[in-house]
Amino acid sequence: xxxxxTSAATSAVTSAASAAASAxxxxxxEDDLALQRQIRWSLDSFAAVxxxxxxxxxxxxxxxxxxxxxxxxGLPPDPDSVSxxxxxxxxxLDIDANVKVIVLTGQxxxxxxxxxxxxxxxxxxxxPFEPDVLKLTVERALRxxxxxxxxxxxxxxxxxxxxxxLVTRDARMLRVARTVERVASSNATVLLLGESGTxxxxxxxxxxxxxxxAGRFVAINCAAIPENLLESELFGHEKGAFTxxxxxxxxxxxxxxxxxxxxxxxxxxxxxxxxxxxRFLETRxxxxxxxxxxxxxxxRVVCATHQxxxxxxxxxxxxxxxxxxxxEIVVDIPPLRERTGDAVLLAHAFLRRFAQEQRRPGLIFxxxxxxxIEHHDWPGNVRELLNCVKRAVxxxxxxxLAAADLGLAVADDAQGNGAVPxxxxxxxxxxxxxxTAIVTALARTNGNIGRAAExxxxxxxxxxxxxxxxxxxx
Numbered sequence: 269x270x271x272x273x274t275s276a277a278t279s280a281v282t283s284a285a286s287a288a289a290s291a292x293x294x295x296x297x298e299d300d301l302a303l304q305r306q307i308r309w310s311l312d313s314f315a316a317v318x319x320x321x322x323x324x325x326x327x328x329x330x331x332x333x334x335x336x337x338x339x340x341x342g343l344p345p346d347p348d349s350v351s352x353x354x355x356x357x358x359x360x361l362d363i364d365a366n367v368k369v370i371v372l373t374g375q376x377x378x379x380x381x382x383x384x385x386x387x388x389x390x391x392x393x394x395x396p397f398e399p400d401v402l403k404l405t406v407e408r409a410l411r412x413x414x415x416x417x418x419x420x421x422x423x424x425x426x427x428x429x430x431x432x433x434l435v436t437r438d439a440r441m442l443r444v445a446r447t448v449e450r451v452a453s454s455n456a457t458v459l460l461l462g463e464s465g466t467x468x469x470x471x472x473x474x475x476x477x478x479x480x481x482a483g484r485f486v487a488i489n490c491a492a493i494p495e496n497l498l499e500s501e502l503f504g505h506e507k508g509a510f511t512x513x514x515x516x517x518x519x520x521x522x523x524x525x526x527x528x529x530x531x532x533x534x535x536x537x538x539x540x541x542x543x544x545x546x547r548f549l550e551t552r553x554x555x556x557x558x559x560x561x562x563x564x565x566x567x568r569v570v571c572a573t574h575q576x577x578x579x580x581x582x583x584x585x586x587x588x589x590x591x592x593x594x595x596e597i598v599v600d601i602p603p604l605r606e607r608t609g610d611a612v613l614l615a616h617a618f619l620r621r622f623a624q625e626q627r628r629p630g631l632i633f634x635x636x637x638x639x640x641i642e643h644h645d646w647p648g649n650v651r652e653l654l655n656c657v658k659r660a661v662x663x664x665x666x667x668x669l670a671a672a673d674l675g676l677a678v679a680d681d682a683q684g685n686g687a688v689p690x691x692x693x694x695x696x697x698x699x700x701x702x703x704t705a706i707v708t709a710l711a712r713t714n715g716n717i718g719r720a721a722e723x724x725x726x727x728x729x730x731x732x733x734x735x736x737x738x739x740x741x742x
């Protein structure tokens with residue numbers, strides 16, 4: 269062999285080795301060494317490590333952290349049982365809940381395979397397997413793992429803005445989030461108004477994250493603490509200030525120095541503390557209970573309530589001067605029932621979250637459940653929806669969550685054969701919109717088709733055709 273040929277061969281081997289080294293890692297768990305070699309040969313395009321029992325598999329997994337694992341359920345010391353295999357599957361998922369485990373089973377072990385998928389496995393293949401099918405399954409698992417890892421990276425990188433913890437596509441909620449982002453860099457006091465469970469604390473936390481303030485985010489619920497203790501919780505106390513005050517304790521305001529203080533349910537703040545809070549907002553100094561020294565505090569104040577503060581002002585239960593100190597920026601948060609599409613969007617997000625926590629990755633909503641979510645009023649808003657989905661994930665017996673699993677009534681248009689609700693049919697929506705526009709235009713023009721066509725910006729033949737198709741009489 270010539271020197272040039274030898275160099276070319278060496279270069280090719282080096283390139284192949286480099287490519288293999290850079291390929292995604294794969295762990296093959298199989299106690300039958302002949303079958304182990306066959307699997308490795310079938311997947312020779314991937315850099316693979318092998319193991320023949322549970323302990324060595326765990327060691328290899330911890331060392332290499334492969335995104336995909338192929339494994340047999342029958343492992344030593346009892347290869348005729350599946351106990352070691354299921355134990356290994358559980359341990360792999362405990363180490364990394366995102367790992368994609370492909371279970372290889374015997375022809376008569378489909379029940380075990382289904383149990384493995386229910387426990388969190390990505391897929392299963394029956395032995396003897398087709399090499400091409402195995403390779404395709406591994407490629408898909410690797411691709412999914414890469415996409416999920418990139419998604420987690422992007423969410424982590426973008427999780428510092430006000431939208432980081434907010435799941436919405438509703439135009440009003442997006443405007444709310446943008447308002448929060450715009451005011452984040454200022455020191456203006458923000459008042460969040462909305463029903464209970466609409467996400468006020470999520471927005472307050474987002475405001476703090478977007479502000480880049482160095483201190484902590486500290487929240488206190490003014491309705492949850494007795495009046496005789498609330499002053500101490502907010503402003504702190506000196507040692508000996510009252511019976512049981514055995515040491516000096518900073519309050520929540522002082523704890524939030526250089527950060528953000530959220531006063532939740534500010535409408536329940538006792539009248540005796542409203543004047544003291546107003547003074548703090550004006551001077552940015554506090555005095556602990558039993559203290560004489562003023563302590564300067566740099567803190568961003570965010571307040572939230574579900575009550576109508578203006579009505580409380582009229583009733584004499586809330587100070588008007590305090591309200592205007594708190595309401596430098598007022599943000600009205602719409603209830604869930606008024607957010608177009610958000611109920612189902614949030615339900616899917618909660619389902620993914622709780623299904624992963626409960627190791628039930630195959631859970632999906634039935635069409636009737638989606639329709640029921642859309643038609644429910646959600647008086648408890650996002651908090652009610654979250655609890656509803658969490659309960660269903662824990663308690664449901666099947667893989668498809670029905671309306672009954674959610675504790676919701678079946679919507680009228682979801683009964684029957686489970687078809688997509690008619691109000692989501694694009695043709696129906698378009699026909700209804702066109703009929704409404706034409707009828708309105710004819711009413712405005714007193715039945716004059718020529719003027720109606722001008723009003724609608726179409727020709728007379730077009731409006732005649734539409735009227736004929738939609739069954740509208742001249």
